[in-house]
Every structure is written in C-alpha cells, then in structure tokens.
Amino acid sequence: MVVAKAWILKKHFDGFPKTSDFDLKKIELPDLKDGGEQKLLLESVFLSVDPYMRPYSRRYMKEGDIMIGTQVARIVESKNPAFVVGAFVVGDKGWRTHFISDGKDLQLLPSNWPESLPKSLALGTVGMPGLTAYFGLLEVCKMKPGETVLVNAAAGAVGSVVGQLAKIGGCKVVGCAGSDDKVAYLKKIGFDEAFNYKTVRSLDEALSKASPDGYDCFFDNVGGEFASVAINQMKKYGRIAVCGAISQYNDSVPQKGPYVQIPMIFKELQMEGFIVSRWNNRREEGLQALLKWVVEGKVKCHEQVTEGFENMPMAFMGMLKGENLGKAVVKV
Numbered sequence: 428m429v430v431a432k433a434w435i436l437k438k439h440f441d442g443f444p445k446t447s448d449f450d451l452k453k454i455e456l457p458d459l460k461d462g463g464e465q466k467l468l469l470e471s472v473f474l475s476v477d478p479y480m481r482p483y484s485r486r487y488m489k490e491g492d493i494m495i496g497t498q499v500a501r502i503v504e505s506k507n508p509a510f511v512v513g514a515f516v517v518g519d520k521g522w523r524t525h526f527i528s529d530g531k532d533l534q535l536l537p538s539n540w541p542e543s544l545p546k547s548l549a550l551g552t553v554g555m556p557g558l559t560a561y562f563g564l565l566e567v568c569k570m571k572p573g574e575t576v577l578v579n580a581a582a583g584a585v586g587s588v589v590g591q592l593a594k595i596g597g598c599k600v601v602g603c604a605g606s607d608d609k610v611a612y613l614k615k616i617g618f619d620e621a622f623n624y625k626t627v628r629s630l631d632e633a634l635s636k637a638s639p640d641g642y643d644c645f646f647d648n649v650g651g652e653f654a655s656v657a658i659n660q661m662k663k664y665g666r667i668a669v670c671g672a673i674s675q676y677n678d679s680v681p682q683k684g685p686y687v688q689i690p691m692i693f694k695e696l697q698m699e700g701f702i703v704s705r706w707n708n709r710r711e712e713g714l715q716a717l718l719k720w721v722v723e724g725k726v727k728c729h730e731q732v733t734e735g736f737e738n739m740p741m742a743f744m745g746m747l748k749g750e751n752l753g754k755a756v757v758k759v
Contacts, residue, residue, distance in 0.1 A: 434522035551754030560588035567668035572597030574643035582609035583752035729753030
C-alpha cells in the first residue's frame with residue numbers, strides 16, 4: 428500500500444494566502460486490481476504553481492479539498508497496456524505526491540520529447556502556459572507581422588513566451604516586469620523594449636516612450652490600474668487579449684474604475700477574455716509548435732524550481748508575490 432501526501436485547502440483565502448490556509452494530509456491508496464477502473468499508480472515528479480489557482484480555488488473548491496493543480500508524473504505500476512511503467516504523463520490531480528488513475532484524464536508527454544529537455548517544461552513553455560501564449564496571440568490578438576505587441580507580467584510563465592512568439596511572428600515587442608533583473612532577462616530573450624513598472628515615474632510615460640505610435644496588441648495578464656492606463660495607448664482597431672488579472676486576485680474589496688468604455692468606443696478596440704481550454708482540440712498542434720521552437724533555440728525557457736513537496740504553499744505564495752522568473756515549479 429502506498430501512502431500519498433496531499434496539500435488540502437483548509438480555509439478559503441481571505442486576501443493574500445497564508446500558510447495556515449493549507450494542511451498537509453496523508454492518504455492511503457488502495458492496491459491496483461486486475462479488471463478494475465483504477466489501473467495506474469503514479470508518483471508526481473514536478474508540480475505546478477500558477478496564478479489561476481488563486482481565483483479558481485474560491486470558485487471551484489470547497490474547504491477540505493485537495494489544492495488544484497497540474498503535475499508531471501511517472502507511472503509506477505500499470506495494468507493498462509497504453510501506459511508503460513516509467514513513462515511520464517501530465518495530469519490535473521492537484522497537490523499530491525501519488526495518485527491512482529484510469530488513464531483517461533492523463534496526457535503522455537509528446538513521443539518526440541528530447542531526453543535532454545527537462546520534463547518540467549511540460550508544465551510551462553511546452554504546457555498550459557505556453558499554449559495560453561500561443562492561442563492567445565494567434566486566435567485572440569490575431570497578431571500580424573510588423574505590429575507592436577505589449578505584454579505585462581512579461582517575465583512570468585505566460586508573458587515570457589508571449590514576447591518570444593510575437594518576435595517569431597515578426598512583431599515589435601514591449602514588456603514590463605517588476606524588477607530590474609526581470610527587465611534584463613526580457614532584453615536577453617529578445618524583447619525590443621522592457622521596463623520596471625515599479626520604478627518608472629509614470630506608467631503612461633513609460634508606455635508612450637517604449638512605443639510612441641501606440642500598440643496594436645495588448646496581452647494582459649495583470650488587469651487593474653495597468654490595464655486602465657495601457658488601454659489609452661492602443662492604436663485604432665487594436666486587440667486586447669485578457670488572460671489574467673493578477674493585480675486583483677488577492678483583493679478583499681473589489682477595485683473600482685477607471686472604466687474602459689470611452690477608449691473602447693473611440694479607438695474601436697476589440698477586447699476578449701479567454702481560457703486556454705477553449706482550444707483543447709488543437710492541443711497537439713500547439714505543443715508541437717512550442718516544442719519545435721524550444722528545441723531550435725527560438726524560444727528560451729527559464730524555471731524557478733523549488734525543492735520539496737513540503738514547500739508547495741511557499742512556492743505558491745512566492746509566485747503570487749512575483750518572486751519567480753519564468754515558470755514556477757516544485758520538484759518533489
């Protein structure tokens with residue numbers, strides 16, 4: 428019998444998450460049986476911490492549930508011929524060290540995944556965040572060569588891929604982040620302009636200086652005041668992909684205005700929110716494109732790796748504070 432460890436949402440977050448909101452539990456897993464539904468035993472190798480977990484926990488979880496999230500896991504025992512022992516899969520099984528599955532909700536890593544490539548990238552650049560950047564740019568922003576793309580939280584898991592894909596697509600890219608180290612990283616991976624939004628005298632001035640002609644596309648991960656300022660810098664017929672609102676996730680009291688209607692009307696803007704699961708039927712297309720660009724060196728990856736399953740809450744809270752450069756993952 429295997430004893431799994433799992434992080435439980437002990438109490439719904441009120442404002443910024445606290446360590447006391449989590450509880451570490453042990454769960455005894457039953458042995459696999461021939462002919463049963465539960466045909467696979469897996470152990471998590473890498474676990475993801477992502478901004479979406481903060482609003483989703485309130486919307487979709489009850490107190491006492493295992494924290495939601497995705498992992499790269501190794502198959503330890505199999506009674507399903509489609510999954511061999513030792514193979515790696517991506518699953519949405521939450522913050523746990525081991526779990527049992529029938530395999531229907533698991534995705535094997537692409538068969539052409541190079542041995543030299545960290546498997547943790549299946550939680551980042553060649554996973555959900557990368558796909559979010561890919562479909563958000565292609566299908567929502569509908570970027571075209573020669574356009575100017577703005578992305579905030581640009582040194583994060585999604586934003587860093589957005590900027591690099593926009594460069595591959597022939598665009599000028601402007602990014603902002605919350606530290607000088609992150610700004611240096613953005614310039615290193617090919618952003619045309621980058622600035623620290625925490626230290627500029629005026630966000631409006633910084634955006635105008637970075638692209639005096641304005642922006643065709645705005646990939647928004649932040650919302651709040653940043654989005655209110657940036658929308659006024661859009662070009663006529665500009666497109667805005669609303670991917671996240673991390674500036675608002677931990678607010679106990681909702682922020683108020685300014686409001687978007689006036690610039691939306693006079694600039695005839697398109698603004699669309701999206702969740703990447705809309706393109707699940709094209710998942711393979713996106714993963715193969717991202718994997719190819721990573722292998723070719725056209726898309727660079729950076730990971731913030733926290734060691735130890737016991738440090739999941741710390742890694743999660745650090746990510747929400749913006750302490751990560753690139754994708755935040757936990758190595759079990």
